[in-house]
Every structure is written in C-alpha cells, then in structure tokens.
Amino acid sequence: xxxxxxxxxxxxxxxxxGLTLQLLIISLIAGFVISIPLSIMAASKTKWARIPAKSxxxxxxxxxxxxxxxxxxYGLSQFEWLRESLLWGFFKEAYWCxxxxxxxxxxxYTAEIFRGAIVQTPxxxxxxxxxxxxxxxxxxxxxxxxxxxxxxxxxxxxxxIFMLHAxxxxxxxxxxDLFGAAKILNSRYYAPFESFxxxxxxxxxxxxxxxxxxxxxxxxxxKHLKR
Amino acid sequence: xxxxxxxxxxxxxxxxxxxxxxxxxxxILSLALGILAASARLYGGPIAKAIAGTYTTVIRGxxxxxLMMLIFFGGQVLxxxxxxxxxxxxxxxxxxxxxxxxxxxxxxxxxxxxxxxAIMAVSxxxxxxxxxxxxTxxxxxxxITFPGxxxxxxxGFFNNWLVLVKTTALxxxxxxxxxxxxxxxxxxxxxxxxxxxxxxxxxxxxITAISDLAMKWLERRYKIGGH
Numbered sequence: 001x002x003x004x005x006x007x008x009x010x011x012x013x014x015x016x017x018g019l020t021l022q023l024l025i026i027s028l029i030a031g032f033v034i035s036i037p038l039s040i041m042a043a044s045k046t047k048w049a050r051i052p053a054k055s056x057x058x059x060x061x062x063x064x065x066x067x068x069x070x071x072x073x074y075g076l077s078q079f080e081w082l083r084e085s086l087l088w089g090f091f092k093e094a095y096w097c098x099x100x101x102x103x104x105x106x107x108x109y110t111a112e113i114f115r116g117a118i119v120q121t122p123x124x125x126x127x128x129x130x131x132x133x134x135x136x137x138x139x140x141x142x143x144x145x146x147x148x149x150x151x152x153x154x155x156x157x158x159x160x161i162f163m164l165h166a167x168x169x170x171x172x173x174x175x176x177d178l179f180g181a182a183k184i185l186n187s188r189y190y191a192p193f194e195s196f197x198x199x200x201x202x203x204x205x206x207x208x209x210x211x212x213x214x215x216x217x218x219x220x221x222x223k224h225l226k227r
Numbered sequence: 228x229x230x231x232x233x234x235x236x237x238x239x240x241x242x243x244x245x246x247x248x249x250x251x252x253x254x255i256l257s258l259a260l261g262i263l264a265a266s267a268r269l270y271g272g273p274i275a276k277a278i279a280g281t282y283t284t285v286i287r288g289x290x291x292x293x294l295m296m297l298i299f300f301g302g303q304v305l306x307x308x309x310x311x312x313x314x315x316x317x318x319x320x321x322x323x324x325x326x327x328x329x330x331x332x333x334x335x336x337x338x339x340x341x342x343x344x345a346i347m348a349v350s351x352x353x354x355x356x357x358x359x360x361x362x363t364x365x366x367x368x369x370x371i372t373f374p375g376x377x378x379x380x381x382x383g384f385f386n387n388w389l390v391l392v393k394t395t396a397l398x399x400x401x402x403x404x405x406x407x408x409x410x411x412x413x414x415x416x417x418x419x420x421x422x423x424x425x426x427x428x429x430x431x432x433x434i435t436a437i438s439d440l441a442m443k444w445l446e447r448r449y450k451i452g453g454h
Contacts, residue, residue: 192300
C-alpha cells in the first residue's frame with residue numbers, strides 16, 4: 001500500500017470534505033425547519049393534518065434515499081414542462097437535487113423523532129400550560145416544543161450521523177464530495193485500499209466529532225433529566 | 228398486463244428477486260456476526276471484547292457505500308495479487324458476493340448491539356434460578372437467556388432489517404442487477420426514468436409493509452401472558 005498518493009492528493013480530499021460538510025449542514029438546517037410543522041401535524045388529532053404528514057413520513061422512511069435522489073435528479077427530467085420551466089435551473093444541478101433529497105429525507109426521520117417526543121410529553125406539563133390560560137399556539141411555543149425537542153436530542157444525534165453517512169450518495173450523482181474524491185483517486189491510481197480507507201478514516205473522525213458535540217449538547221440541555 | 232411499463236415489468240420483478248436474495252443472505256450473515264459480536268462483548272476475554280468493540284464502533288462510524296467500495300475494489304486487488312502468485316489468471320469479484328459480504332458485515336455490527344442489549348435485558352433472577360436448578364452455563368443460555376432475549380430483540384431486529392433492505396439498493400452502484408439497476412436500464416431505454424424509479428420505490432414500500440406484518444405476528448407469538 002502506498003499512502004503517498006493520499007498525501008499528494010490531500011487538497012482534493014479536503015475539498016471533498018468541505019462539500020460533504022456543506023451538504024450535511026444545509027440539508028440538516030432545511031430538514032429541521034420542515035420537520036417542526038411536519039411533526040406537529042403528524043402528532044395532531046385532526047385527520048386532515050395527520051394523514052398527509054404521516055404519509056410523507058412513511059414514504060420517505062420506507063424507501064431508500066438512493067431511489068429518492070434518483071427520482072429527483074434523473075427522474076424529473078422525464079417531464080418536458082419542467083425542463084422548459086424556470087425551475088429547471090434548480091433541478092438540473094446535481095448539487096441542489098442532492099440537497100433537496102437529503103433535506104426531505106432527514107425531515108421525515110426528524111419529524112418522526114419529534115412526533116414521538118411530542119406525543120410523550122408529560123400530561124402535567126400540558127395541564128399546567130392550560131391552567132396558565134395559554135392558547136394552543138403558546139402551549140406549543142413555550143411548553144410542548146421546548147420540552148419535546150430537548151428529549152429528542154439523543155435520537156437526533158443518531159439522525160445527524162446517519163445523514164453524514166447518507167451524503168456519500170452525492171458522490172453517486174457525480175458530485176465530488178469526500179466519497180466522490182475517494183472514487184476519483186481510486187480510478188486514477190487503481191488504489192482502492194488507500195482511497196477508501198482514507199475516506200473511511202475521515203468519516204470516522206467526523207462521526208466521533210458529532211458524537212462528542214452531542215454529548216456536550218446533552219449535558220447542557222438534559223441536565224434536568226439526569227439522575 | 229406486461230404492456231404497462233413498456234414490457235419491462237418482468238425485468239423489474241426479476242431485479243426484485245435479486246434484491247430480496249441479497250437482503251436475506253446478508254441478513255443470515257449479519258445474524259451470525261451479530262451473535263458472535265454480542266457474545267464476545269458480553270462473555271469474551273479482554274482481547275475478544277476489544278476486537279468486537281472495535282468492530283461495532285468502526286463499522287457504525289463509516290458510510291456503507293465506502294465499505295462496499297473497499298470490499299468490492301479492494302477484494303478485487305487482493306484476490307488478483309494472490310492469483311498472480313498461483314498463476315490463476317484474472318478473477319472478477321462478483322458484485323453479488325461483495326454486496327452480501329459488505330451488507331452482512333455492516334449489519335452484523337448493528338445486530339450485535341441489538342442482541343447485546345436484549346441479552347442484558349433478560350432478568351438476572353431468571354438466570355440465577357437456572358443456575359440454582361443445577362443447569363450448566365450452556366443450558367442456562369439455550370433454555371433461559373436465549374428464549375428470553377428473543378422477545379427483547381424483536382423490535383431492534385426488525386428495525387435493522389428495514390434499514391438493511393433499503394441498504395441493498397446500493398449494490399446497484401457496484402453493478403449488480405437488482406431492481407434499482409434494472410429500473411435505470413428500463414427508465415433510460417424508454418426515457419421514463421421517473422416512472423421506473425417510482426415503481427421501484429413502491430416495491431420497496433411493499434417489502435416494508437410485508438415485513439411489518441411479519442413483525443406483528445412474531446411479537447404476538449413471543450409475547451408472554453400478562454405482558
């Protein structure tokens with residue numbers, strides 16, 4: 001094994017790393033924003049709010065992300081009206097298709113985590129909010145969501161790691177993320193061990209960093225639940 | 228009937244058989260590795276514990292596709308290096324085998340954690356009672372710990388299985404003709420990529436739905452009275 005290939009190509013790998021982190025962060029933020037209303041709808045007692053949200057979550061959690069990204073990036077080109085519309089500027093770019101697919105996917109998983117936490121909100125907390133004369137909106141804003149989101153932190157940490165690992169699919173649709181960079185090195189030098197072991201180590205380090213960050217966040221926000 | 232999907236439906240269904248085969252064979256491998264890993268972490272000596280601990284941590288820290296590429300391309304290099312010495316000529320690694328090995332290897336780590344948790348959930352009192360009856364450690368395991376842990380392992384096991392099924396979509400990236408691969412061929416030929424990727428998405432949902440039914444059945448079967 002000759003790891004000098006890796007040292008000579010560190011700039012490429014670091015550029016890939018940059019794209020991986022960029023894709024991860026943008027999709028997580030977008031996914032989080034979508035997941036909040038989605039989780040409230042999915043936890044709702046009203047049918048017309050619950051059924052669409054639950055269907056969205058079911059479909060996105062039940063199918064492979066690879067299929068979702070293929071439908072958006074390759075599939076949508078089937079429609080001529082879309083290719084001729086202004087939206088095509090967005091959908092022809094692998095970058096935006098990847099972000100859209102990642103964001104919708106993580107939104108579904110995150111919404112399911114939040115929905116579970118909302119449903120399990122202790123009754124006393126909600127009764128206290130009602131007793132204070134809070135409107136439904138205020139109950140969500142000041143009591144239910146802050147409480148549910150805090151309790152979701154450990155599960156959400158796992159979701160962030162899953163998303164990090166899922167970003168490799170960007171490398172499948174031609175983008176040069178960390179995985180894409182490793183693929184290029186492998187085909188250029190025919191060096192599968194060097195390329196993929198190095199990429200694997202990069203991912204391992206990011207994974208451990210995320211785990212560490214979430215330990216800190218948990219320590220801060222879940223102090224009151226520790227015994 | 229065959230005329231819908233331009234006559235390509237049989238090809239997609241053939242791909243679905245490959246998908247299910249890969250999933251089931253990887254499942255068997257992952258169960259074997261999972262039991263090994265869990266036993267090593269719970270009952271093994273310090274070396275076995277360290278190896279199993281590293282295995283579960285490292286595998287869960289690296290994206291599946293990176294591992295798959297490593298095994299597929301790396302295995303190719305390795306086999307041919309050995310082959311050169313013995314004068315075998317060029318050997319191709321079968322993507323079917325590479326896919327099963329990788330997916331089995333990855334989910335072995337997840338299954339290991341599921342089984343470890345399930346074994347730890349079996350109550351100490353039951354195990355002590357077994358010993359008090361004069362059972363050997365092996366008898367305690369086969370008659371008490373193992374049947375007891377199954378119940379606790381079912382939810383985690385099914386969760387792993389559902390993720391595993393979706394992960395099989397990745398074998399299309401290394402060229403195995405599963406249903407995702409065949410959908411690409413059919414979609415490109417007929418210029419209907421959207422139609423075929425959506426069809427495959429629906430078939431994945433079908434597998435998920437059937438698995439859900441199987442899980443409900445198993446949970447009922449292993450439930451004990453009063454729980």
